[in-house]
Amino acid sequence: MNRFAVFDLDDTLVDSTGAVDRWFIELTEQRNLGAAGLDFLRAEQQRPVTPRESFQAIIDRFGFSETPDELRSIFLERVPLLSRTFDGVLDNLRELRARGWRTALLTNGTALDQQPKMRDGLAELFDVVCFADDEPMRKPHPEIFRLVADRADAGLDGAWMIGDSLEYDIAGAAAVGMSTIWISGGRPLPKGEPVPGQVVASVAEAFPLLHAAG
Numbered sequence: 577m578n579r580f581a582v583f584d585l586d587d588t589l590v591d592s593t594g595a596v597d598r599w600f601i602e603l604t605e606q607r608n609l610g611a612a613g614l615d616f617l618r619a620e621q622q623r624p625v626t627p628r629e630s631f632q633a634i635i636d637r638f639g640f641s642e643t644p645d646e647l648r649s650i651f652l653e654r655v656p657l658l659s660r661t662f663d664g665v666l667d668n669l670r671e672l673r674a675r676g677w678r679t680a681l682l683t684n685g686t687a688l689d690q691q692p693k694m695r696d697g698l699a700e701l702f703d704v705v706c707f708a709d710d711e712p713m714r715k716p717h718p719e720i721f722r723l724v725a726d727r728a729d730a731g732l733d734g735a736w737m738i739g740d741s742l743e744y745d746i747a748g749a750a751a752v753g754m755s756t757i758w759i760s761g762g763r764p765l766p767k768g769e770p771v772p773g774q775v776v777a778s779v780a781e782a783f784p785l786l787h788a789a790g
Contacts, residue, residue: 579676579790580730582721582749583702584739585683588759588779590693595659596621599651602658609638656692668783669701675790680704680724682737684714684744704728715741716748736789738782746772755789757782 586592600617603609609617616637620630631644631651640647673679679702683690687707691699699705704727708714711723725732733753739745740759747770749756758765758772759779765772776782 578731578734578736580678580680580725580728580732580735581672581786582680582682582724582735582737582754583779584737584741584745584759585681585690585693586685587740587761588738588745589665589681589698590659590661592655592659592693595655595693598658599654602654607638607640613638652689656689659693661696661698662779664780664783666696666698666701668780669698672783672786673701675787677786677790678703678728678730680706680728680730682706682708682715682720682724684708686710715744716751718748718752721749721752721754736786738779738786742766742770742772746770757785 583589597618600614600621603617604614617634620633623630623633625633627648628644631647634640635642635644635647642650669679681702681704683706685707686709690707704724706720706724706727708720711720713720721732721737725735735754736757737745737749737754738757738759740761742758746756746758750770756772757774757776759782760775760777762777765775774782774785776785
């Protein structure tokens with residue numbers, strides 16, 4: 577049994593989607609946008625456009641003085657600080673390590689963007705922390721999983737990947753022989769590929785599966 581577990585960060589260990597909504601609420605209160613304004617921001621988040629187009633739409637709707645790049649800078653500064661580690665994550669990671677597991681964090685994004693989300697001792701609970709956008713490749717490229725395993729002095733065969741993205745986490749990890757746990761967040765599993773090894777609603781449900789496997 578390979579007691580090596582690799583975790584994604586955003587919406588796996590940390591509530592990043594919730595942090596975006598908290599920023600919307602903060603922005604609404606600061607600029608007196610009202611309930612209708614908050615509804616607009618939440619709807620805009622779901623629109624299939626580029627971030628720049630979305631920020632421009634917000635500026636046009638409310639008459640903000642910022643440019644899209646300036647509003648995006650505010651967003652990038654505040655959202656990591658509004659993110660929260662999901663309940664039980666810290667204690668469960670400590671228990672996993674106490675049982676002899678090696679752990680790694682593998683997240684797309686840069687250290688500059690992602691480190692502010694890793695508070696309350698989260699960063700210290702991993703043997704390896706890898707910010708893929710600071711590396712030559714990012715998830716789902718097979719080499720980023722191999723790089724993390726090498727740095728952790730661990731193998732990938734039978735190791736575990738836990739994440740919320742079927743494309744980046746599950747497909748990428750399965751391609752290098754890892755076992756996978758998909759954090760669905762309540763989403764139904766789409767038909768077709770990739771197919772995760774296990775499906776749980778939240779990361780709290782993933783830890784008992786790891787304990788049973790190990």
